[in-house]
Amino acid sequence: SARIDQGIEGLVAEAPAAAVADEARRLVDDAMLEELEEVLIAADMGVETATRVTANIGDALQGRRLSTRELKEALAREVTRIMDPVARPLPIYPKKPQVVLVVGVNGSGKTTTIGKLASQFKAAGKSVVVAAGDTFRAAAVEQLQVWGQRAGVPVLTAPEGSDPASLAFDAMVRAEADGADLLLIDTAGRLQNRQDLMEELAKIVRVIRKKDETAPHNTLLVLDATTGQNALLQVEIFRKIADVSGLVMTKLDGTARGGVLVALADKFGLPIHAIGLGEQIDDLAPFDPQEFARALCG
Ligand code: GDP
Numbered sequence: 001s002a003r004i005d006q007g008i009e010g011l012v013a014e015a016p017a018a019a020v021a022d023e024a025r026r027l028v029d030d031a032m033l034e035e036l037e038e039v040l041i042a043a044d045m046g047v048e049t050a051t052r053v054t055a056n057i058g059d060a061l062q063g064r065r066l067s068t069r070e071l072k073e074a075l076a077r078e079v080t081r082i083m084d085p086v087a088r089p090l091p092i093y094p095k096k097p098q099v100v101l102v103v104g105v106n107g108s109g110k111t112t113t114i115g116k117l118a119s120q121f122k123a124a125g126k127s128v129v130v131a132a133g134d135t136f137r138a139a140a141v142e143q144l145q146v147w148g149q150r151a152g153v154p155v156l157t158a159p160e161g162s163d164p165a166s167l168a169f170d171a172m173v174r175a176e177a178d179g180a181d182l183l184l185i186d187t188a189g190r191l192q193n194r195q196d197l198m199e200e201l202a203k204i205v206r207v208i209r210k211k212d213e214t215a216p217h218n219t220l221l222v223l224d225a226t227t228g229q230n231a232l233l234q235v236e237i238f239r240k241i242a243d244v245s246g247l248v249m250t251k252l253d254g255t256a257r258g259g260v261l262v263a264l265a266d267k268f269g270l271p272i273h274a275i276g277l278g279e280q281i282d283d284l285a286p287f288d289p290q291e292f293a294r295a296l297c298g
Helices: 004-013 030-042 047-061 068-086 110-123 138-151 164-178 191-211 230-241 259-268 289-297
Strands: 098-103 128-131 182-186 218-224 246-250 272-276
Touching: 004 030, 004 068, 004 289, 030 047, 047 068, 047 259, 068 259, 068 289, 098 110, 098 191, 110 128, 110 138, 110 182, 110 218, 110 246, 110 272, 128 138, 128 164, 164 182, 164 191, 191 230, 218 230, 230 259, 259 272, 259 289
Parallel strands: 098 182, 098 218, 128 182, 218 246, 246 272
Antiparallel strands: none
């Protein structure tokens, strides 16, 4: 995805004979707004959101001459306005165990995120149990066990190919018996067979509800920021197969600056509970809209 800061710099620099003092300025007119919209679309913000953001900037600033800095600030304000309402940490319920179902396509960072979450909650004094619900991938189970060791929390597993719903049930029993505060359940992410996945997740939910009809208390969708616009599609698909309550956006440490997050927030309004900033156990941070807007807009 293209970078917004560079796009804005280009757009102001090419202002026709608009240099005031030693700083280039660009008149906010229809042509400029159209170019701005292109910059935002190229940065993964999506057409609808880019159009709306551009229109807001036009409403506020049409006819003025802006420097690069002023334009970046105006954009950052718009982005912050969209992102503020979705920046919410994972809600903690008094119910024990709080059940968090973690969904997402393979490779999005589910296992890693579960490890990081387990570690954070443990550090905050909560007792955590993890269930390795992707029973079809032995590697995923092993990886989750490694994360469990790092975080110092038990990881419940089941034989390869066994029913994830029955593992989820066992995990509920174990978490209740242990008086655990939190149960994190990993799930499979094979979108190739959507119908199977839907049935599998529905069965996990059914079985969990036999133990606690209010569970799962959260269904976290983990998305990889580097997939750009594809993340929008993944939200649409997963909202059909699971009752997604919030998002975790991973890999925001890479080159992806996450323009797609703005599109996601604008389109779906789902809370962003945390962002992944690396592969280590501490690389999970709360989502900070202002910091994000500054990083995105330069
Ligand atoms: P899963 O298949 O959804 O369980 O995905 P994994 O948790 O196995 O993650 C897939 C890959 O992405 C692994 O190599 C992780 O180390 C990496 N990964 C996960 N989260 C992040 C992140 O926030 N930043 C970076 N740079 N890599 C991440």
